[in-house]
Amino acid sequence: MRQSSNLKFLRWFEAVPSITWILLGLIIIFSIIAPNFGTIDNAFNLIRQGAVLIIVAMGMMMTITSGGIDLAVGSFIGMAGVLTAFSLSQGLSWPVAILIGIATCSLSGLISGLIVAKGRIFPFVVTFGMLFMARSVSLGFSHGGSIHIENANISFINEGSLLGLPMPFWITVVLLLIVLFLTKRSVFGRYIFAIGADPVIASWMGIKVDLVKVTVYVLSGTLAGIAGVVLASRINTGNGLVGQGTEFFAIASVVIGGTPITGGRGSLAGAILGALVITVLQNGLTLLGFSSELTSAVVGVTLMLGVIFAQWVYRGGLRGNK
Amino acid sequence: MRESNQIVEMRGIVKTFPGVLALDKVDFDLHKGEIHVLVGENGAGKSTLVKILSGVLPLDHGNIQLDGTPVRVTSPTRAQKLGISIVFQESNLSPFLTVAQNIFIRHEPERIGFIVDVKEEEKKAKELLESLSIDVNPRALVNDLSLGKQQLVAFARALSFHPRVIILDEPTSSLTAQDTDLMFSALKKLKAERVGIIYISHRLEELFQIGDRITVLRDGRKIDTLDIKKTKLNAIIQMMVGRDISEMYPKESTKIGEEALRLSHVTRKGVCKDVSLSVRKGEVVGLFGLVGAGRTETMRLAFGLDPMDSGSIQLFDEDVTHQLPGKLVDLGMGFSPEDRKKEGLCLALSVKENIERASLDRMFPSGFVSGKKEKEVAQKYVDDLKIATPSIERLALYLSGGTQQKVVLAQWLCAGSSVLIMDEPTRGIDVGTKVEIYRMINELAQKGTAILVISSELPEIMGISDRIYVMCRGEITGELKHGEVTAEKVASCAFGTQEAVDATKF
Numbered sequence: 001m002r003q004s005s006n007l008k009f010l011r012w013f014e015a016v017p018s019i020t021w022i023l024l025g026l027i028i029i030f031s032i033i034a035p036n037f038g039t040i041d042n043a044f045n046l047i048r049q050g051a052v053l054i055i056v057a058m059g060m061m062m063t064i065t066s067g068g069i070d071l072a073v074g075s076f077i078g079m080a081g082v083l084t085a086f087s088l089s090q091g092l093s094w095p096v097a098i099l100i101g102i103a104t105c106s107l108s109g110l111i112s113g114l115i116v117a118k119g120r121i122f123p124f125v126v127t128f129g130m131l132f133m134a135r136s137v138s139l140g141f142s143h144g145g146s147i148h149i150e151n152a153n154i155s156f157i158n159e160g161s162l163l164g165l166p167m168p169f170w171i172t173v174v175l176l177l178i179v180l181f182l183t184k185r186s187v188f189g190r191y192i193f194a195i196g197a198d199p200v201i202a203s204w205m206g207i208k209v210d211l212v213k214v215t216v217y218v219l220s221g222t223l224a225g226i227a228g229v230v231l232a233s234r235i236n237t238g239n240g241l242v243g244q245g246t247e248f249f250a251i252a253s254v255v256i257g258g259t260p261i262t263g264g265r266g267s268l269a270g271a272i273l274g275a276l277v278i279t280v281l282q283n284g285l286t287l288l289g290f291s292s293e294l295t296s297a298v299v300g301v302t303l304m305l306g307v308i309f310a311q312w313v314y315r316g317g318l319r320g321n322k
Numbered sequence: 323m324r325e326s327n328q329i330v331e332m333r334g335i336v337k338t339f340p341g342v343l344a345l346d347k348v349d350f351d352l353h354k355g356e357i358h359v360l361v362g363e364n365g366a367g368k369s370t371l372v373k374i375l376s377g378v379l380p381l382d383h384g385n386i387q388l389d390g391t392p393v394r395v396t397s398p399t400r401a402q403k404l405g406i407s408i409v410f411q412e413s414n415l416s417p418f419l420t421v422a423q424n425i426f427i428r429h430e431p432e433r434i435g436f437i438v439d440v441k442e443e444e445k446k447a448k449e450l451l452e453s454l455s456i457d458v459n460p461r462a463l464v465n466d467l468s469l470g471k472q473q474l475v476a477f478a479r480a481l482s483f484h485p486r487v488i489i490l491d492e493p494t495s496s497l498t499a500q501d502t503d504l505m506f507s508a509l510k511k512l513k514a515e516r517v518g519i520i521y522i523s524h525r526l527e528e529l530f531q532i533g534d535r536i537t538v539l540r541d542g543r544k545i546d547t548l549d550i551k552k553t554k555l556n557a558i559i560q561m562m563v564g565r566d567i568s569e570m571y572p573k574e575s576t577k578i579g580e581e582a583l584r585l586s587h588v589t590r591k592g593v594c595k596d597v598s599l600s601v602r603k604g605e606v607v608g609l610f611g612l613v614g615a616g617r618t619e620t621m622r623l624a625f626g627l628d629p630m631d632s633g634s635i636q637l638f639d640e641d642v643t644h645q646l647p648g649k650l651v652d653l654g655m656g657f658s659p660e661d662r663k664k665e666g667l668c669l670a671l672s673v674k675e676n677i678e679r680a681s682l683d684r685m686f687p688s689g690f691v692s693g694k695k696e697k698e699v700a701q702k703y704v705d706d707l708k709i710a711t712p713s714i715e716r717l718a719l720y721l722s723g724g725t726q727q728k729v730v731l732a733q734w735l736c737a738g739s740s741v742l743i744m745d746e747p748t749r750g751i752d753v754g755t756k757v758e759i760y761r762m763i764n765e766l767a768q769k770g771t772a773i774l775v776i777s778s779e780l781p782e783i784m785g786i787s788d789r790i791y792v793m794c795r796g797e798i799t800g801e802l803k804h805g806e807v808t809a810e811k812v813a814s815c816a817f818g819t820q821e822a823v824d825a826t827k828f
Contacts, residue, residue: 187436190427194416201414204378206399206428265418 018309019257019273022302026277030284037287044166048158048234050279051168052077055227056246057253057275058179058268059220064254065183065266066216067196068116068123073224073250075134076105077243080228082138084154085147085238094153101232102225108134109221113214127217131247135240142240149236157233168230175223176272182219183268192216196263249278256306277306328390329354329518330375330487335384337370344370346542347384352487355516357509359529359550362539363562363779368522369411371539372489375520376408377401388487402428407485409476411492411522415464422447422460425479450478454508469496477505481512488512489520494528495614506532524612526555527817538562559809563781571785572757573804574764578788579603581636582741582772583655585624588633593619594796597633601741601772606763608787609776612816616796617776618660621743625657626650637741651680656734658727660745660776666730669719673711674700676718676729680737703732707762724755731762742766745776760786780809794818 031038056073063070084101088094108130115126141147149155160167183189191212194202199209227246232238255261256277257270281302285295330352337345345367352358360368373379375386377395386393388404395401401408415424422444431442447460456474464472473496480488494502509519509532523529529536529550536553538545538561545561584600594616601607611617623630626647634643637653647657659665667676677700678685685699686692700714709728711721718726727747734742744763748756763786767773777783783790784807792800792815800815 185438185440187430187432187438190416190419190423190430190438193419194427197416197418201416204398204410204414205416206397206402264416 019270019277019306022256022306022309023273023277023280026280026284030280030287034284034287037284042283042287046279046283047166047169047172049283050276051172052227052231053246053249053253053275053279054172054272055175055230056224056250057257057271058175059223060247060250061254061257061259061266061268061271062179062183062192062216063123063220064251064259064261065196065263066192066213067199067263068213068216069127069251069261070109070112070217070220070224071124071127071247072108072112072130072134073220073227074243074246074248075131075138076108076221076224077228077231077246078138078240079108079134080105080225081232081235081242082142082147082238082240084229084232085149086141088149088151088154089147094151098154098229101229102222104137105134105225105228106218106222109217109219109224110214112221113217116217117210117213123217135244138238139240142238144240146237146239146241149232149238154229154233155236157230159233168234171226171230175226176268179223180268183266188212188215193264193266197265250275252303253278256303274306277302327353329388331387331390332371332375333385333387335371335374335386336382337367337374337379338382344542345374348539348542348544350537350544350547352518352520353535354518355513356534357513357519357521357532359533359536360520360522360539361524361526361529361536361558361562366539366562367542368539369491370542372408372491372520372522375401375487376406376489378408399428402483405483405486406489407480407483407487408489409473409480409491409493411495414476415472415479417465418463420461420463421451421458421467421475424464424475425450425460425482427479429483446482447478450482454478454481455504470498470501473497474501474505477508481508485517487518487520489522491522492524492613493521494523494525502528525817526558526813529558530555555813556810559780559813563809571760571782572764573786574768576604576606576764576767576788578605579770580638582638583624583774584636585620586634586636588620588623588630588635590619590623590628590630592796593623593628594793597793597796597798599791599798599801601774603740603770603772604767605788606767606773606775606786608783608790609774609793610778610780610783610790610812610816611793613778615793615816617793618745620793620796621657621745621774621776625655625743627657651737651739654738654740656680656737656739656742658730658734658742658744658747660749662723662726662730667718667726667733670717672715672717673704673709673721673729674714677703677714677732677736680733684737699736703736707732707735708758722755724751724759727751727755727759728762731759735766739771741772741774743774743776746778747775748777748779748782756782780812784809784812792816 036042059073060070080101083104084097087097087100112127112130115121116123157167162170183192191207194205194207195209195212203209228243231242253274254271257267257274259266259270278299281299282295285298328351332348332350335345335348348367348371350371362368370379374381375395377398377400386395393404395404395406416427425447426443431439431446444460451458451460456478458467458471458475464475467475473493477493493505497505512519521533533550535547536550536558537547538558540562580603581600582603586598588597589595597620609617622628624635626645634641636642637650637655640653642650642653663669674696678696685695697714704711704714707728709732710725718729721729748759751759763773775783775786788804790802790807790812791798792812794816795818799818802811
């Protein structure tokens with residue numbers, strides 16, 4: 001009898017993505033040991049900080065699941081912010097400025113996608129190249145520094161609130177619903193999984209593999225562009241250097257969230273929880289007074305442990321070998 | 323009247339792959355409501371022909387008519403629209419989508435535009451599976467199903483297009499007897515609905531059970547199309563094989579010495595059961611069986627690549643049960659795998675590096691590599707084995723299949739292997755090079771090497787072996803000596819059903 005209740009517990013335990021336990025653990029630990037962690041102010045802070053990474057991680061989840069990767073998203077964040085700020089400084093209205101910032105990222109994603117799909121070049125290499133090109137665009141337009149943004153509407157993106165919750169929260173939720181819908185309910189979502197598992201079989205099924213690939217990179221670029229605008233509104237500047245390294249945090253979020261780097265399967269919820277784990281870690285350690293070097297080390301260790309834990313559960317966890 | 327009965331007509335189909343003429347002016351036709359069986363040895367061109375008809379491969383020459391109208395099947399989507407469905411030999415589903423999602427991928431029940439009506443999808447999948455009596459949960463992930471169930475789901479997917487023509491490429495290779503019956507009754511129902519069915523199978527006993535007509539392909543050419551009721555099994559085998567065996571296989575007698583490799587009662591769940599076999603020095607032993615009989619898997623156990631549940635392995639006088647491949651190579655064992663491009667050699671390395679890959683420790687005990695010695699050794703093997711490469715620095719990637727196979731052999735010769743396991747050593751190799759490989763096998767045997775050859779080609783295995791073991795569904799079902807081997811005996815052991823063979827009256 002004890003055996004069966006044990007198994008029931010295990011099944012329940014395994015049904016929840018392992019990353020959830022890590023996130024809960026971190027929140028509990030920091031609430032106890034870190035001063036000010038458990039306050040409303042800090043919670044809002046977490047949302048504002050986390051929004052950028054969560055939005056980018058959603059795009060990364062799609063590229064990785066499709067069997068690819070997008071290393072340029074960090075540079076897109078910088079590029080979107082700088083181009084928005086630059087457009088404003090040229091006297092364009094704020095919606096047009098934002099559109100220019102985001103659309104440029106979508107277009108860059110389109111270029112990456114076309115080279116990946118039509119040129120049959122490894123996405124790693126293509127988007128690595130795009131990383132440098134997009135960064136050079138943002139540094140060029142900002143002359144290597146930053147462009148100040150003075151626009152109440154742009155600031156509202158970060159500071160405004162709706163129903164008592166900050167705007168970045170609502171932006172993230174809306175995007176999340178869209179991506180969730182795309183991956184779970186749309187035909188396109190099915191195709192992402194199919195081409196990631198085996199592009200040849202997918203083409204035998206009649207799926208237009210190239211079209212799906214290109215679309216994935218356009219979406220990834222667009223999401224990174226939106227994240228860039230959210231970040232620019234938070235720092236009130238278009239800075240040519242921001243966003244560097246975000247691509248790696250996004251990959252980490254996706255992978256510790258249970259999406260294998262080889263593609264074919266993926267978990268959107270996992271990617272978002274992964275991004276939250278990283279955000280909570282960074283925030284909590286900063287509150288504890290950790291230096292940024294030390295914070296990086298702890299984040300690194302947590303990532304490895306997270307992946308090992310996820311793998312262990314995937315292979316059968318407490319029940320032993322599958 | 324006969325014209326209206328015809329649904330597919332393929333005329334003069336030609337298809338070449340780099341260096342290989344896969345299909346040479348093949349004609350093929352299919353009637354409404356018939357099961358037309360397509361047989362031939364591996365590489366005869368069966369799969370290529372059906373891949374052309376289903377839009378997966380483009381044809382070089384020839385034309386296809388559907389219901390009397392010329393059509394161009396340019397893509398799988400086009401084929402689906404024309405009403406041609408195919409179930410491929412390998413599972414062709416997406417593993418991390420559910421059964422229902424897989425069945426309806428590319429023709430999902432939609433609400434608005436690209437939004438999937440999930441409820442409708444599951445309902446329709448459930449209905450379809452139930453109508454075929456396939457016991458699978460539409461919500462299950464395909465990855466969690468057995469291979470056989472996956473194949474049934476692929477079959478259901480093919481039917482979900484309501485095809486006029488359905489192609490099955492070895493559909494029963496991983497099915498249980500019960501699931502096979504299930505599929506056959508579904509096929510009979512389709513026949514009654516006037517659907518044209520093309521059926522490829524290696525299980526010859528099945529063909530008599532369900533086939534109406536049979537077309538035999540050999541080396542990319544059509545040999546004949548016959549009414550299956552008026553044809554005998556041995557006639558079909560003869561057409562499939564076709565060549566004069568003695569000329570192709572220059573078998574020479576060798577002095578057979580002591581025992582080199584012995585497997586005793588080797589068992590691994592789901593792979594093989596109680597397999598015992600032995601190879602002596604100077605002896606060429608063949609291991610025959612149908613695809614999926616467990617030959618490769620068993621020899622992987624022998625080479626320490628996979629763990630086994632019970633049994634023991636002896637190499638010369640040493641017990642090497644549960645030893646790793648590295649140790650076995652040191653003791654003189656070599657393994658030339660079936661997929662030489664993936665497992666046999668490193669395509670991105672040169673001929674020289676490939677040849678010496680398994681021998682560097684022995685060649686350079688100090689740990690420092692001498693470029694001069696490296697070149698001398700590699701050149702020696704290139705000359706000895708007449709490896710057709712412009713230089714020893716040539717990357718293995720650019721060599722033909724036969725030359726690659728020689729490089730794999732050179733690798734084990736260089737490593738001083740005295741026991742060699744060769745898995746399908748001549749697959750995908752042209753006839754001329756095949757004969758060279760047979761000669762090399764002979765020479766090695768004469769020098770005292772113990773050789774075990776796995777092959778699916780009956781004439782090959784009969785031509786080169788001193789002794790043949792036959793496997794069927796993971797078990798050894800026969801052991802035959804060179805003199806007493808006949809195609810019929812081997813085939814009956816391989817099919818595992820003596821009765822089936824008797825019934826067709828040899």
